[in-house]
Amino acid sequence: MPELIEIEYYRRLAEGALGRVIDEVDAPDAWFLKRGLTARIVTDALLGRQFVGARRIGKLLLMDMDDEAVLGLRFGMTGRLVLDDCAGVDDLQYASRRREAAWDRFTVHFDDGGDLRINDARRLGGVELDPDEARLGVDAAGITPSQLTAALDHSTAPLKARLMDQHRVAGLGNLLVDEVLWRAGLDPARAAGSLAPAERKRLHRHLRRTVDDLLADGGSHLGRLQVARVRGGRCPKDGAELLRRTVGGRTTYSCPVHQH
DNA sequence: CTCGACTCCTGTTAGC
């Protein structure tokens, strides 16, 4: 599913939409428009204008307009960004590989005949105007050791829950967090505030490295733990049967032998 | 403020 990694690919794809004049907007799905947005309002905001910037904070893609307005795009679990019929990501975990036209939830047409689309079977994504960027925590791709410490300290919530809390650290989803904690040898269920300085340092190093690795490799589903992330799966490091449980409300796989 | 429980969405798959 799209996590920080996939949204970054979408952002790069969306740069191909910059400087093109918008001459039509298709917003057929009212559910997909968030926070009071309507087809009329978003059409009025976009028509005749251009995108001048493509930014990303966590899993939120931000398209800057030439009049200072910002279009916020979210992709939920199965959302794809498609520019001029080219998909930003081909293989999306848990999403169908098909691309039905009926799943096009939001389309921006340009006067050169091309278009930018969100195709989302499950409708867990959405579109909003001028999203509140301050609600999101620091982006996981560039997080510093002290920022990570601030996000974890004094919390009794499970480490995994805290890392997935987008208000504190933005961009990490279920697969990425399982991969990072597996690499760092840390138990997802441990209290976030219980990490010793050396463990926090280890977590930071693995977090940054995992994001870098998966950005280079091509997706958040290409981690080393992912292949074993099935019932009865075994730890790729030491062969132990992985523990499957719910942590922070999400299905969690971890190794009972090397994650403490 | 913090944190867990619940809810929403629907294509895919496991199981009978």
Next chain:
DNA sequence: TGCTAACAGGAGTCGA
């Protein structure tokens, strides 16, 4: 073969 139920996870809301 054909059906049903469980499953996947991002994000918002609610209540203790």
